[in-house]
Amino acid sequence: MHLDIAQYDSFTDTVFGGNPAAVVVLPRWLDVATLQNIAAENNLSETAFLVAELPTGAVTPPSDAPAYHLKWFTPTTEIELCGHGTLAAAAHLFATAHPEAQRLEFWTLSGWLSVTRDGDLYTLDFPADHPAELPEADADAFAAALVIDRDHIVEIRKGSSKHVVVVDSPDLVRSVRPDFGKIADLVEHGIILTADASGDGSDHDIVSRCFAPGVGIDEDPVTGSAHTVVGPYWMDQLGRTTLSAFQASARGGRLELEQRDDRVLISGHVALYLTGTITVPDTHLN
Incomplete structure (x- = not known):
């Protein structure tokens, strides 16, 4: 065939x-x-x-x-x-x-x-996949897997499959070099690393990266499904119904997000x- x-x-x-x-x-x-x-x-x-x-x-x-x-x-x-x-x-x-x-x-x-x-x-x-709070999450383990300082982590949440690690610096998201082996050991599916970028002079509101070595993808270059999670999160945090998002992989990609009831519209x-x-x-x- x-x-x-x-x-x-x-x-x-x-x-x-x-x-x-x-x-x-x-x-x-x-x-x-x-x-x-x-x-x-x-x-x-x-x-x-x-x-x-x-x-x-x-x-x-x-x-x-x-x-x-x-x-x-x-x-x-x-x-x-x-x-x-x-x-x-x-x-x-x-x-x-x-x-x-x-x-x-x-x-x-x-x-x-x-x-x-x-x-x-x-x-x-x-x-939409609204990530739930994980107050008991082991922030030290996530910091070690992402190879970042624990103090940069604002909070950790989890959607239906992906974990969300919110950090205080968009530059950190762009520059991080994680330990993929530790990520695979820590979470079943993957980690979305994300930060508010609305105040750093960029042309997007949020910046994220997505690491999923557990399903065979060390870094997913631009991830629509991840934005069904971080989109609702940041819309709640920023009081917005629309957002411009950038996924800061080596290839990079831009997504326009809109909240509509329990759905997320993702344009590109x-x-x-x-x-x-x-x-x-x-x-x-x-």
Whole structure:
């Protein structure tokens, strides 16, 4: 079987920035081991797989827009939510299968997610993940894993999967060099390191980085799902309903956030990097 593959850089308007994700539209689902092998071979933070047929048990889509079943895999595991992979998948479908559409629906492990577009700006509609306070968290252990001074930690919280470490300096977020082994030992999924940047003269309100060695990603370059956590947190802290966010990885990426009831709208651009074909032996087909 020969399958088309495309790679997009999400949350950037130029290649070599943002977060790269591969997109593979399948005629039908392959077995999980094969999907995982493809994701490992791609060796990107995520590969997005889609089929046009919805699974039995999927609830009714929220609109009559084209709908797909979407899954995401890191090089080591399937995950429940991925922003940049969803953005890449939507951009690919808008460009190839639905050039006239303005909205797409995706059935996922996190329920229905939608993506709309306005010109070349894409907006993800994701569930908000309000991080809970962790007053008993071992701040010394988090400081050691992040290789920072304990006194810089303002508080530690946790969303549904990711831990949030709030620090007092946006420059610290930008410059930190963590110990990935200690992070993997400390938390199951990952750590979002974040700070208020609204007063340091930058063109964004918050700055963050995301480390997830436990799922095969030492540093996730630009992470939509992380902003479903830090977005609601900072909107509460700053008394805002919109924020401009920057993820300060080596590649870097910008996200525009808006709170809408129990959802977070995450907007950004995307750039096509490559298209090609992959070959899957027939023995791997269901």
